[in-house]
Amino acid sequence: MPNPTIDATLTEQEVENVITTxxxxxxxLSFLAGLxxxxxxxxxxxxxxxxxxxxxxxxxxxxxxxxxxxxxxIEKARRDLALFEAISPIxxxxxxxxxxxxxxxxxxxxxxxxxxxxxxxxxxxxGKNLGLDxxxxxxxxxxxxxxxxxxPTE
Numbered sequence: 001m002p003n004p005t006i007d008a009t010l011t012e013q014e015v016e017n018v019i020t021t022x023x024x025x026x027x028x029l030s031f032l033a034g035l036x037x038x039x040x041x042x043x044x045x046x047x048x049x050x051x052x053x054x055x056x057x058x059x060x061x062x063x064x065x066x067x068x069x070x071x072x073x074i075e076k077a078r079r080d081l082a083l084f085e086a087i088s089p090i091x092x093x094x095x096x097x098x099x100x101x102x103x104x105x106x107x108x109x110x111x112x113x114x115x116x117x118x119x120x121x122x123x124x125x126x127g128k129n130l131g132l133d134x135x136x137x138x139x140x141x142x143x144x145x146x147x148x149x150x151x152p153t154e
Contacts, residue, residue, distance in 0.1 A: 006107045046084060054081055 061074050120139050123132050
């Protein structure tokens with residue numbers, strides 16, 4: 001399979017437009033909440049099985065409201081479940097976009113880095129005594145390895 005390549009540009013105005021669009025989306029979703037790392041670990045998470053359980057339990061609670069605790073707000077819980085379900089396709093689209101952005105950034109970076117290494121290697125071979133020695137020496141720092149301390153030999 002041939003390596004994918006990219007040849008594109010993104011102007012400052014286009015970047016600003018995308019960021020403005022994200023701000024607009026954020027405003028549309030003004031209820032979004034942030035969690036700390038500790039809160040993320042401690043909170044109950046809903047997967048497919050828990051989602052089915054939740055829907056069925058709330059249906060049962062609505063049918064047998066007289067058996068439920070007074071502080072149980074079934075309608076609020078149903079709104080929470082509906083919000084969970086409504087967010088799913090949005091999250092899927094955002095995750096897909098994020099993956100495309102990360103892959104494109106990785107590809108662009110890889111191509112730029114490969115071109116830079118080619119330029120550096122060409123300058124090392126052809127640029128001796130042409131006024132490039134200082135920059136070649138400076139660039140060579142990228143490839144210097146730090147040596148681990150050798151254990152004493154007996």
